[in-house]
Amino acid sequence: MKRQTSVLMAIVVALGLMATSASADIKKGQKGYLKTCKKCHGNGTKGAAMQTQGAWEELFANDATLIKSKHTGTKGEKFFGGKKFKKLAPHLKDFLYQYGSDSGNVPSCG
Numbered sequence: 001m002k003r004q005t006s007v008l009m010a011i012v013v014a015l016g017l018m019a020t021s022a023s024a025d026i027k028k029g030q031k032g033y034l035k036t037c038k039k040c041h042g043n044g045t046k047g048a049a050m051q052t053q054g055a056w057e058e059l060f061a062n063d064a065t066l067i068k069s070k071h072t073g074t075k076g077e078k079f080f081g082g083k084k085f086k087k088l089a090p091h092l093k094d095f096l097y098q099y100g101s102d103s104g105n106v107p108s109c110g
């Protein structure tokens with residue numbers, strides 16, 4: 001009985017961790033967006049709705065090659081080539097994908 005309880009507890013804890021880390025990524029991405037993209041592309045709702053979910057997939061595929069190339073020759077070029085973007089990219093993608101123009105989702109703030 002005791003053992004069963006602890007196995008159950010472990011599952012609950014594991015599920016809880018999974019849930020928080022998934023939403024943390026989107027939150028992190030939203031924060032990153034507001035910090036780094038907003039000044040050029042407007043608030044998060046507007047920014048994420050620039051593209052469909054499929055287009056965000058493509059933009060961030062292969063080490064985010066496409067979104068980087070979109071910014072070549074813009075003032076954003078330096079940021080996209082840097083370490084900061086590399087670290088932030090998966091979170092940004094989670095956020096942008098979650099709220100892509102065909103997602104039906106709207107971020108609560110931003």
Ligand code: HEC
Pocket residue numbers: 033036037038039040041050051059067070071074075076077079092096
């Ligand atoms: C210094 C300004 C600047 C920053 C910072 C910046 N961008 Fe851009 N972005 C541009 C410009 C300029 C273009 C090219 C013109 C356009 O399509 O609006 C562009 C293009 C894009 C495009 C392609 C639009 C299209 O229709 O093909 C996407 C998507 C995009 N940016 C997303 C982002 C994201 C996400 C971030 C933050 C990680 C970001 N940008 C940060 C200036 C910026």
